[in-house]
Amino acid sequence: MAQRLTAAKPITWRGKGDLLQCAWSLPVHGTWLVIDLWSGISGLLIALLSMEVHFYAVAAECDSNAREAAAACMPNLLHVDDVAKVRAVDFKGLIQKRKPRGILVGGEPLSG
Secondary structure: OHHHHHOOOOOOOOOOOOOOOOOOOOOOOOEEEEEEEOOOOOHHHHHHHHOOOEEEEEEEOOOHHHHHHHHHHOOOOEEEOOHHHOOHHHHHHHHHHHOOOEEEEEEOOOOO
């Protein structure tokens, strides 16, 4: 995963429909790294794109249908199929190369 992260591209919207456009944007400047744990169809990332945030992202999701849906709309999104595969050491190359302004970690596990 470390090599894929170092070569990562910013997240962009390539969905069939238009992305929600907000009349306002988040007062967040610079490039960010987003780590979306238990991401589902990556609603957090879609919201950030709608607010014009520039970011790289990794999404951890075990449901293959959710991963495929998110990948179809955001082809630069790096997916892992297990949260346990998200390791801090893998982000070193991306952080050194892209120098993000900050790191946002989000996600919510489903209670079962």
